[in-house]
Amino acid sequence: MAGPPTGNASVRLWPVERETYDIVATQDKWRSVWDELDLFRAADDGTRERRYALTMFPYPSGDLHMGHAEVMALHDVIARYWWQRGYDVMNPIGWDSFGLPAENAAIRNNENPAVYTYANIETQAESFRRYAISFDWSRRLHTSDPEYYHWTQWLFLKFRERGLAYRKYSPVNWCPNDQTVLANEQVVGGMCERCGAEVTKRELSQWYFKVTEYAQRLLDDMAALEGSWPDRVLAMQRNWIGRSEGAHVDFVITGADQKPDRPESVTVFTTRPDTLFGATFFVVAADAKLADHLVSDEQRPAFEAYLTEVRKASDIDRLATDRPKTGVFLGAYAVNPVNGAQLPVYAADYVLADYGTGAIMAVPAQDQRDYDFAQAFGLDIVRTVQPPADWEEAYTGNGPAINSANDEVSLNGLDVDQAKNRIIEWLERKSAGRGTVNFRLRDWLLSRQRFWGAPIPIVHCETCGEVPVPEDHLPVELPDLRGADLKPKGTSPLAAAEDWVNVDCPQCGRAALRDSDTMDTFVDSSWYFLRYCSPNYSEGPFDVEAVRRWMPAEQYVGGVEHAILHLLYSRFFTKVLHDMGLIDFVEPFTALLNQGQVINGGKAMSKSLGNGVNLGEMLDQYGVDAIRLTMVFAGPPEDDIDWADVSPGGSLKFLQRAWRLSGDVTSAPGADVAEGDLKLRKATHRTVHEAAQLIESHRFNVLVAKIMELVNTTRKAIDSGCGAGDTAVREATETVAVLLSLVAPYTAEEMWARLGHPPSVAKAGWPAVDESLLVEDEVTAIVQVQGKLRAKLQVPPDISAADLEAAALADEAIVRALEGKTVRKVIVREPTLVNVVAG
RNA sequence: GCCGGGUUGGCGGAACGGCAUACGCGAUGAGCUCAAACCUCAUUGCCCGAAAGGGCUUGUGGGUUCGAAUCCCACACCCGGCACCA
Numbered sequence: 001m002a003g004p005p006t007g008n009a010s011v012r013l014w015p016v017e018r019e020t021y022d023i024v025a026t027q028d029k030w031r032s033v034w035d036e037l038d039l040f041r042a043a044d045d046g047t048r049e050r051r052y053a054l055t056m057f058p059y060p061s062g063d064l065h066m067g068h069a070e071v072m073a074l075h076d077v078i079a080r081y082w083w084q085r086g087y088d089v090m091n092p093i094g095w096d097s098f099g100l101p102a103e104n105a106a107i108r109n110n111e112n113p114a115v116y117t118y119a120n121i122e123t124q125a126e127s128f129r130r131y132a133i134s135f136d137w138s139r140r141l142h143t144s145d146p147e148y149y150h151w152t153q154w155l156f157l158k159f160r161e162r163g164l165a166y167r168k169y170s171p172v173n174w175c176p177n178d179q180t181v182l183a184n185e186q187v188v189g190g191m192c193e194r195c196g197a198e199v200t201k202r203e204l205s206q207w208y209f210k211v212t213e214y215a216q217r218l219l220d221d222m223a224a225l226e227g228s229w230p231d232r233v234l235a236m237q238r239n240w241i242g243r244s245e246g247a248h249v250d251f252v253i254t255g256a257d258q259k260p261d262r263p264e265s266v267t268v269f270t271t272r273p274d275t276l277f278g279a280t281f282f283v284v285a286a287d288a289k290l291a292d293h294l295v296s297d298e299q300r301p302a303f304e305a306y307l308t309e310v311r312k313a314s315d316i317d318r319l320a321t322d323r324p325k326t327g328v329f330l331g332a333y334a335v336n337p338v339n340g341a342q343l344p345v346y347a348a349d350y351v352l353a354d355y356g357t358g359a360i361m362a363v364p365a366q367d368q369r370d371y372d373f374a375q376a377f378g379l380d381i382v383r384t385v386q387p388p389a390d391w392e393e394a395y396t397g398n399g400p401a402i403n404s405a406n407d408e409v410s411l412n413g414l415d416v417d418q419a420k421n422r423i424i425e426w427l428e429r430k431s432a433g434r435g436t437v438n439f440r441l442r443d444w445l446l447s448r449q450r451f452w453g454a455p456i457p458i459v460h461c462e463t464c465g466e467v468p469v470p471e472d473h474l475p476v477e478l479p480d481l482r483g484a485d486l487k488p489k490g491t492s493p494l495a496a497a498e499d500w501v502n503v504d505c506p507q508c509g510r511a512a513l514r515d516s517d518t519m520d521t522f523v524d525s526s527w528y529f530l531r532y533c534s535p536n537y538s539e540g541p542f543d544v545e546a547v548r549r550w551m552p553a554e555q556y557v558g559g560v561e562h563a564i565l566h567l568l569y570s571r572f573f574t575k576v577l578h579d580m581g582l583i584d585f586v587e588p589f590t591a592l593l594n595q596g597q598v599i600n601g602g603k604a605m606s607k608s609l610g611n612g613v614n615l616g617e618m619l620d621q622y623g624v625d626a627i628r629l630t631m632v633f634a635g636p637p638e639d640d641i642d643w644a645d646v647s648p649g650g651s652l653k654f655l656q657r658a659w660r661l662s663g664d665v666t667s668a669p670g671a672d673v674a675e676g677d678l679k680l681r682k683a684t685h686r687t688v689h690e691a692a693q694l695i696e697s698h699r700f701n702v703l704v705a706k707i708m709e710l711v712n713t714t715r716k717a718i719d720s721g722c723g724a725g726d727t728a729v730r731e732a733t734e735t736v737a738v739l740l741s742l743v744a745p746y747t748a749e750e751m752w753a754r755l756g757h758p759p760s761v762a763k764a765g766w767p768a769v770d771e772s773l774l775v776e777d778e779v780t781a782i783v784q785v786q787g788k789l790r791a792k793l794q795v796p797p798d799i800s801a802a803d804l805e806a807a808a809l810a811d812e813a814i815v816r817a818l819e820g821k822t823v824r825k826v827i828v829r830e831p832t833l834v835n836v837v838a839g
Numbered sequence: 840g841c842c843g844g845g846u847u848g849g850c851g852g853a854a855c856g857g858c859a860u861a862c863g864c865g866a867u868g869a870g871c872u873c874a875a876a877c878c879u880c881a882u883u884g885c886c887c888g889a890a891a892g893g894g895c896u897u898g899u900g901g902g903u904u905c906g907a908a909u910c911c912c913a914c915a916c917c918c919g920g921c922a923c924c925a
Contacts, residue, residue, distance in 0.1 A: 232919065235843040239921045246925080270925060283925090323923085350923045360925050368840090369923050440924060563920085633863075635851060645851050647864050653878095654863085702853065705862035712862090782858050787906040789858060827905050833857050837905050 020656045021750055023623035030749045033759055040134040042090040051087040052550045053079040054529055056558030057094045060120035061101050064127045066598040066615050072133045073631040074595050075557040079134050080742045081695045084766040090550055091134055092532040094141035095121050098521045103452040103486055110483030113452040117144060131624055132745045139535045143524035149454035150475035151541035152524055157457060157468050164210045172445055174202040179488030180449040181206060184442045185565045207456060208443040211572050215241050215439040218571055221586055228591040233563040240564050242440025246271035247424050249433035255332035261293045269356030269438050274419035277404040278384035279361040282334040282343040285353035286310045294345055296331025303328050303347060310349045325350055325373040337432035338406055356438055368394040446520045451486050451493040453518030461505035461512035470506050492516040525566055526573040529553060529588060547583055556589035593698055596640035613643050625744035626652035632743050633704040655747045658711045661733045662751035664718050666725045669756035676728030680717045684732045685773040691739055707739050738764050783808040784835040785817045801828045808834035
């Protein structure tokens, strides 16, 4: 396999008659020149309009891979475009450097996780430099630096002051492999999102952020993101928040046993209060405390036996929705407030303990799950919505209410929506229920029983309880633990670090213990984009004025895998900080672009499939520019790139073709272009005009196609047109260099130098478009008969409708097509179209 | 089941309601070469035809329109998210 030139191999592989440049030498040369010029530092001096180009910061796991190469190539097109347009651009980079992989590596190698982490960061930073992303390196940050997590801890304390961080004892998701708890968002299909182990439940006292308090605002504020965020991300967030409207209805409990812990009444959540008259039984989640409180002594043995069965079934088993319904009668009854009917209370596992109130009124006639249960247990089915004729199962559609009246209220004849309103009104009047909204979203569990994260700045004191670490004692720094000290034992490794965990209570001075859990790393990444605005600020998490100048970020680029977790949390943080009066906006990212994945042969790259593609090898073989170009040209940015379908070799070939133009130009830099070849000039200006629109609508693949067309056109002009000396050729080639600088910065810089300009092409400025050159002096008019193309005419752009019609009807092909027909109507859209309707 | 997105040549993909298939990959032929690779040029949606030319074509079926890949309705299939969520 013959590669492109690398170093001195170029002589052998590339014949002299087709001149090429040396990739490695070119990259090395310009990288050092650029470093010296310090091209991409945000000025932040108010002389130019600011733009914030944000890309999701990486986790430092080894070196960069194909995915990084894609997202950064796309992101950099936007950032470099903004630079060319003359904006003051902030394009920062940092590392999300707390997290489990470093900790696991540290255990294996008997080190502190910082060693692995910071070594990887250096490797990745060097790779980003080589990859020539226009980052402002002066703003670099790492979330594992004490200077950073100081303020993560500070924010935690502020959230707690506002009642938005609290501790509670409850069942939590537990990953037995990583030996830590997980947030709901980190459990995918019953498995740990990170390691794939089956998640179990544990009862633990843990810290939570009250994200549920912001559920409605997280939903409402999405209206402003509509159109500039991908539909699917907004849909995923809506799904996750899971708003549903309905009612709470109270049912008085009766039954043989009167026990002290048995509640007088139980409230259910329903989205179908209109079907209340059709409730024929009542179900509580078998694993909820409530079931235990309701069960009668007589039924207790049966209940306990059932509960054991339920506990045996894992969450994975419960995911199957077509399992037969099971349950057990609890020996209690719930009184239906509308008709006094005594509904038998069952415990079942098809009702979830942690959704709504963990109890439901069962309406088998209008709910398939309840219907299935009623069938299995021989329970009554009472229709309260008129189903179509011969309807056999639960009917969930609209229709007039039936069998739904008592002495005070009748729903009969109303449709579902009207009936809901009527019954809620009645329930509220009788204090037996109320209209309500329920969310699927749960509070964010942020405690982690791991070492490599920001310690939770709380001291537990037997006398004073939970005591926040005073602000002037922040940051609470991690102790220097390594190796076996970090081994997961089900409690945080910090708990065993006696020197660290034992402290005097900040309030009473007595012996106390630090909270030994660390924060979920998603806390770190929920505010880093704010820190970038003033990365060295030491008076707070960020300089309020700097954030006012730069935020919200005009463009955020990153993977759709963060559609819920990171983006939802960041939106939540932003709203809280807004409410604290620290920032004046409620959404952090004005526009979002999700790039696709890089796959190979139709499948995700993986070690087990052996289909991985090594980025370093690709860069060695084809060079940075060809890889970046390949990523950008492959297709729409949000689509996956199948590496088996693309051609980095073709990209390199194109770059060499483009570069060759710069060697052919013979006119002098700054030569007057006014007299240059008009046809080529028009092509050039039209390309620039279209390029701007294409970039702004993120059609980067089409942008590349347009640059390719301009290169082809210029090549033809040199070889068989106006010739290399024409100033239009210089103009076209310089334009190619500037446009190419967004995608292939090394090639563009090399072209720019050969064209006689000092570096850097990255700051050459966007070419001015001469509007007069966008006007064609001749256009192609198409002539259709019955909507079918029959002829093309070359006509002046200002041709009159009458002239165009006459020319069209006179055309030989049209005359032939109209033979024996009568012209009934002629549609003319001068200057491009004539459609003759004939019959 | 609910929600979101999609379906265009051999492949990746272009296309303000008006030339479908831009750009590229691949393929085929030719030039260069002792030869091959590289490079250059040409051809390349499908069908009929020697050619001129003609017919067909944007998942399927309808509709709106002078004109539909594009707008509307129904259906099929693919991808993604949520899911015994009451």
